Amino acid sequence: MLQLLTKKSSNSLRLQKTKILISKYKNCKFSTKPSSAAAVVEKQDEENVMSPPISLLNQRVSTSEASGNASFILSQLNSLPEKDAIQRPLDFAVLRNVSELDDSPLPFEEVPGPFILKLWEKYWKYVPLFGTQLIRSVLINRLTEGRLQWNRNVTPIRYLFDEYGPVVKLKGPFAGDIVLIHRPEHIQKVFNEENDYATRSAIDILQHYRLNYRKYRFAGPYSAQETQGLQWLKIKKSLEMPIKKQINNQFAKLEITCDELLQRIRLMKNRQDEVSGNFNQELLRWGMESFWIILLNKKLGYLESTGYSETSEASRFIDALSTAHLYMSRCETGFQVWRFMETPFSKKLFNSCDVIDETIEKYIRIFQSSRLHESPSNYNKNENICSSITENLLVDHSMNPDEVSTLLMDMIILGVQAAVNSQAFLLYFLAKNPRVQKRLFNEIISKTKDYPILNKETLEKMPYLDACIKECLRIRPPFPYLTRLLPKDIILHGYKIPKGTYLIMANQITSMREENFEDPEKFKPERWLQNDDSFSAYSYLPFGKGLRSCMGENIAKLEMMLLTAKIIRNFRVEYEYSEICSRFLMMNVPNRPLRFRFVERD
Numbered sequence: 301m302l303q304l305l306t307k308k309s310s311n312s313l314r315l316q317k318t319k320i321l322i323s324k325y326k327n328c329k330f331s332t333k334p335s336s337a338a339a340v341v342e343k344q345d346e347e348n349v350m351s352p353p354i355s356l357l358n359q360r361v362s363t364s365e366a367s368g369n370a371s372f373i374l375s376q377l378n379s380l381p382e383k384d385a386i387q388r389p390l391d392f393a394v395l396r397n398v399s400e401l402d403d404s405p406l407p408f409e410e411v412p413g414p415f416i417l418k419l420w421e422k423y424w425k426y427v428p429l430f431g432t433q434l435i436r437s438v439l440i441n442r443l444t445e446g447r448l449q450w451n452r453n454v455t456p457i458r459y460l461f462d463e464y465g466p467v468v469k470l471k472g473p474f475a476g477d478i479v480l481i482h483r484p485e486h487i488q489k490v491f492n493e494e495n496d497y498a499t500r501s502a503i504d505i506l507q508h509y510r511l512n513y514r515k516y517r518f519a520g521p522y523s524a525q526e527t528q529g530l531q532w533l534k535i536k537k538s539l540e541m542p543i544k545k546q547i548n549n550q551f552a553k554l555e556i557t558c559d560e561l562l563q564r565i566r567l568m569k570n571r572q573d574e575v576s577g578n579f580n581q582e583l584l585r586w587g588m589e590s591f592w593i594i595l596l597n598k599k600l601g602y603l604e605s606t607g608y609s610e611t612s613e614a615s616r617f618i619d620a621l622s623t624a625h626l627y628m629s630r631c632e633t634g635f636q637v638w639r640f641m642e643t644p645f646s647k648k649l650f651n652s653c654d655v656i657d658e659t660i661e662k663y664i665r666i667f668q669s670s671r672l673h674e675s676p677s678n679y680n681k682n683e684n685i686c687s688s689i690t691e692n693l694l695v696d697h698s699m700n701p702d703e704v705s706t707l708l709m710d711m712i713i714l715g716v717q718a719a720v721n722s723q724a725f726l727l728y729f730l731a732k733n734p735r736v737q738k739r740l741f742n743e744i745i746s747k748t749k750d751y752p753i754l755n756k757e758t759l760e761k762m763p764y765l766d767a768c769i770k771e772c773l774r775i776r777p778p779f780p781y782l783t784r785l786l787p788k789d790i791i792l793h794g795y796k797i798p799k800g801t802y803l804i805m806a807n808q809i810t811s812m813r814e815e816n817f818e819d820p821e822k823f824k825p826e827r828w829l830q831n832d833d834s835f836s837a838y839s840y841l842p843f844g845k846g847l848r849s850c851m852g853e854n855i856a857k858l859e860m861m862l863l864t865a866k867i868i869r870n871f872r873v874e875y876e877y878s879e880i881c882s883r884f885l886m887m888n889v890p891n892r893p894l895r896f897r898f899v900e901r902d
């Protein structure tokens with residue numbers, strides 16, 4: 301009883317202290333300098349502050365959470381009636397004793413973030429099951445106390461920004477601390493510091509597949525291996541020209557591939573002009589066929605009738621690619637038991653990766669047996685001999701077949717899928733915005749009336765088409781986050797972020813905020829046609845930025861322009877069903893079947 305009474309009185313003492321704290325805050329002149337709540341709190345009796353006036357706190361707060369640090373308490377105070385007066389991270393700053401303010405950055409420890417991780421940390425450090433992807437998804441969902449579901453793309457991260465401000469720290473017991481940002485000026489600062497060893501977070505399961513399962517030496521550009529250094533950048537730089545050349549040289553083949561897809565649409569449509577739900581697979585076939593044309597200089601018949609037989613290489617490859625995508629995502633999120641033993645998911649993933657790998661290897665062997673006996677000098681004499689990027693990698697860069705195979709597989713699993721899903725979203729946005737579609741149709745007709753065959757120059761004269769693609773990638777970038785390992789200490793929002801911290805730059809959130817784009821939810825391609833430099837280049841980064849930016853940007857844009865122009869010139873695209881949103885399967889993918897109507901134009 302006595303204990304209870306003491307507890308009660310100490311609680312009211314804490315309540316009083318908290319109120320004093322709030323009134324101090326209210327009376328204090330607003331300072332723009334960042335400061336720290338912790339500094340104020342340090343002055344309090346630690347015991348008192350560490351056990352907050354729970355009755356005052358939001359219902360969600362459990363006692364164990366409440367026994368946390370000062371940031372936690374103050375963040376919970378924001379849900380008190382006084383919350384209008386107290387804002388989030390800036391408030392922590394304002395609460396510091398004014399006399400202590402100076403220009404020096406605040407220590408990393410004071411970056412706000414969910415506290416509950418601190419409790420779990422003790423347990424986690426003995427269970428090395430966690431990878432970067434986990435931190436991004438499961439963990440964040442857990443932190444949001446069950447209000448958000450798994451694989452819900454950017455929602456959990458948006459929640460964290462709303463809760464903690466523009467710079468949020470996640471204590472990563474195993475993978476290291478992670479800092480989340482979304483403001484363009486912060487993102488710009490990170491890219492300004494980038495050096496030749498720019499490192500992204502890896503897709504761990506793919507790295508595991510290459511290094512441990514296949515025993516390759518090269519883990520691919522989406523790994524955190526040494527390839528992330530100068531060697532990769534050298535290869536990447538030297539491929540810029542060949543890719544450009546290849547896009548120009550292979551334009552006619554890419555166009556034929558689009559025509560084949562149009563034929564497939566005509567075959568697939570039912571009486572209501574509607575294609576079946578697995579139209580995404582058709583787009584995947586188009587994406588793969590286009591990829592092979594550029595990378596192998598070959599049409600492999602993915603959209604030809606032979607390619608549809610169940611036993612065909614094309615069908616097996618497309619199945620493997622879809623399966624790999626699904627299980628890669630499942631392995632990366634959740635408990636990563638595959639780190640210790642084969643699991644049903646990792647088995648399915650590896651089997652599909654084997655199919656992809658073996659197909660790529662087959663074409664590499666065909667190339668080797670037909671060309672490698674020629675002397676390298678021949679390649680220089682006749683430019684056409686090195687007619688595909690794959691040959692270029694093998695011959696000019698002396699990459700070994702395993703390395704080439706790994707690189708192509710990364711490009712396929714992530715790059716081709718990104719282009720295909722973006723194309724799917726673009727058709728959806730056009731279907732849902734008939735006025736935009738009409739304007740696009742008019743542009744296509746006006747630019748092609750004298751030239752029934754599209755060419756690259758004609759496409760370049762279609763600014764509205766380009767704007768539609770940009771707008772689609774703004775609202776649904778395939779990759780909603782960019783990541784970098786900080787090469788040196790930087791100051792963000794007044795906090796010192798140390799070298800070696802992983803930064804997650806939430807680029808989808810950036811481009812969906814009102815302060816960066818007016819009416820961000822609306823599909824308004826027109827915004828890209830205004831000579832408006834009011835938005836920062838760093839508020840829209842669907843292809844990333846800097847040395848590690850997307851290598852397939854030109855390929856993807858051209859493929860999308862070509863196919864969209866062809867489809868819109870031939871069909872009016874409609875969609876009658878519920879809204880198609882995105883779900884996160886290592887990238888944004890449509891969450892519903894693509895049951896478009898393709899109505900033939902007169």
Ligand code: HEM
Nearest residue numbers: 521711715718719722779843844845848849850851852856
């Ligand atoms: C709409 C389609 C695409 C989008 C939006 C996209 C976006 C991205 C993004 C955001 C990155 C990471 C950039 C960074 O960290 O700064 C990336 C990297 C990469 N992308 Fe793409 N991509 C697309 C299509 C493609 C295609 C078709 C290919 C290949 C044919 C490709 C190949 C690559 C490669 C190899 C990298 C790694 C580059 C490096 O690490 O240096 N991408 N892409």
